[in-house]
Amino acid sequence: MRSFFEALQFLSILPLPIARNSSASPFGALLRWFPLVGALLGGLACLIGGLVGVVWNEGVRSVSVVLAIAALTGGLHLDGLSDTFDALLSWRSRERMLEIMRDSRIGAMGALALIFILLLKVSLIAACGNSWWSGVVAATTLGRWAMLRGIYFYPAARESGLGYSAHIGAQRAQWWPSTIQAGVITLLAAALNGVALWRAALALLLVGLCAQALAHMWARLLGGLTGDTYGALCEISEVVALAVWSAGGSG
Numbered sequence: 001m002r003s004f005f006e007a008l009q010f011l012s013i014l015p016l017p018i019a020r021n022s023s024a025s026p027f028g029a030l031l032r033w034f035p036l037v038g039a040l041l042g043g044l045a046c047l048i049g050g051l052v053g054v055v056w057n058e059g060v061r062s063v064s065v066v067l068a069i070a071a072l073t074g075g076l077h078l079d080g081l082s083d084t085f086d087a088l089l090s091w092r093s094r095e096r097m098l099e100i101m102r103d104s105r106i107g108a109m110g111a112l113a114l115i116f117i118l119l120l121k122v123s124l125i126a127a128c129g130n131s132w133w134s135g136v137v138a139a140t141t142l143g144r145w146a147m148l149r150g151i152y153f154y155p156a157a158r159e160s161g162l163g164y165s166a167h168i169g170a171q172r173a174q175w176w177p178s179t180i181q182a183g184v185i186t187l188l189a190a191a192l193n194g195v196a197l198w199r200a201a202l203a204l205l206l207v208g209l210c211a212q213a214l215a216h217m218w219a220r221l222l223g224g225l226t227g228d229t230y231g232a233l234c235e236i237s238e239v240v241a242l243a244v245w246s247a248g249g250s251g
Contacts, residue, residue, distance in 0.1 A: 003029035008037050011144065013074040028169040031151060034144040035182035039189075042140030045069045046133040058132070062125040065136055066118060077143070080231020081117060082110030084218070087228075094223055098157060101228045117235050124242035134193035135245035138186045138203055139238040145182035146211035146237035147230045148175065154215050155224040163227030195245070203244040207237045 007030040009016045049065035070078060087097040089109040100107075106114075128135040152175050156164040183204055190200035211233050218229050 004033045004036065006030050007033040008040065011037050011076070012041060012072050014072070028171050028174075031148060031166065031170055032174045032178050032181075034148055035141045035178055035185060038140040038142070038144035039137050039185045041069065041072050042137040044072060045140070046136050049136070050133070058126050059122075062122045062132070065125055065132075066121045069136075069140065077231035077234040078114060078117070080228040081235040082106050082114050083228040084110075084232035085113035086110035088218065088221060094221065097222060098226070101226060117239060120239050121242060124239065124246045127246035128242070129246075131193050131195045131245060134189040134195055135242055137189040138200065138245060139241040141182055141185045141189075142203060142207040142241045143234040143238040145178060146207055146233045148178050149208070149211040150215040150219075150225045150230050150233050154219045157219075157222045157224035157226045157229075161227055163225060163230060166227070166230070167225075199244060203241045206244055207240050210240050211237055 005016055008014060010030060011034070045065045045068035048068040049061045052064040053061040083101045083103075083106075086103075086107040086109050087100040090097060090100055090107075092100070125132050125136060151163075151166050152170050152172050154167075156167040158164060186200045186204055187197055189195075190197055214233060214236065215225060215229075218232075219225055222229070
């Protein structure tokens with residue numbers, strides 16, 4: 001279970017009394033827990049949202065949930081999203097796009113990507129109605145599962161950084177156990193909240209297809225993937241899952 005807590009420590013800002021794994025490939029054992037960590041973070045955000053919802057309406061509750069997820073993760077994946085779109089929408093050379101990703105400053109395209117992704121999340125969570133909490137748990141679970149698609153199956157764009165460390169530490173055999181984990185969590189969240197299981201299965205399918213398409217396209221443009229693109233996969237996949245959950249109302 002130590003690897004689970006290390007994965008939680010890596011993907012969140014939660015204070016845990018453990019030392020980070022210092023082995024040469026620390027991510028190998030951590031990656032398999034990404035979906036479960038996502039579910040835990042989503043559950044914590046829902047707890048905050050539930051408390052807020054006692055006093056305020058569903059719009060305020062939705063904003064509080066999105067803010068809670070961003071705070072719990074330290075904005076890690078949102079930062080990756082903004083860097084990715086700043087780079088890809090610059091339409092520069094591959095080398096220049098990778099340089100832009102390293103730049104800590106945010107550009108217009110990155111800012112727009114952040115604004116749109118946050119607005120979509122807030123709107124979609126509100127649109128889920130009574131199934132909002134299971135939608136959030138499914139989204140945070142599947143978002144981190146989508147990252148694994150890029151980590152396991154696509155090369156790293158450069159031989160340095162967290163993205164490279166994750167890729168070289170990855171064990172592709174763990175893909176299916178992680179997929180089963182993500183599927184079970186998503187289906188269980190739906191069942192506990194009275195959401196049709198076909199909706200959960202469709203969310204899993206569409207998130208997987210979206211992650212595959214984006215990872216393939218970005219790898220062709222960049223010569224591989226980076227930690228920033230993994231974060232972008234997570235954020236976009238959360239929106240896809242929420243869109244499925246809220247389509248046509250809850251249930």
